[in-house]
Amino acid sequence: MTITLLASSTLLAGGCSSVxxxxxxxxxxxxxxKNDVKMIKDDDTGWAMTPLLALDLPFSAVVDTLLLPYDYYRSSSNPEDDSPRARVLRDEQISGVNNVAPHYE
Incomplete structure (x- = not known):
């Protein structure tokens, strides 16, 4: 029972970096x-995080492979347009919100 629970939770938690x-x-x-490998090589990554990243790496590779069509679809988009900051600024320009701080008299 414990082994089944541990195995299923590992499978559900795998691929976190991909998400x-x-x-x-x-x-x-x-x-x-790529993110897992980068963090494993980074000297600032803590000792407790490195084994978790190594465990996540194969799962992330599988999830990345499954999401290749989605990545291909997104590859034609501009990364700056996809950022939350860019979306907020674009929405503010469309709605006519002024970015000037209010002036109280």
Whole structure:
């Protein structure tokens, strides 16, 4: 029972980097696996995080492979347009919101 629970939670938690790298601007193909490798090599990554990243790497590679069509679809978009800041600024310009701070007398 415990082994089944541990195995299923590991499978559900796998590929976290792949999901996290896709919530922002397009970062190219295999962004989750690239992020795992980058963080494993980084000296600022803590000792407790490195084994978790190594465990996540194969799952992220599988999720990245499954999401290749989505990455291809997003590859034609401008990364700056996909950022939350750019979207807010664009929406403010469309709605006519003025970015000037209010002046109280």
């Amino acid at each position: 996290m790298t896709r919530v922002g601007p397009n970062q190219g193909y295999y962004s989750g696996a």
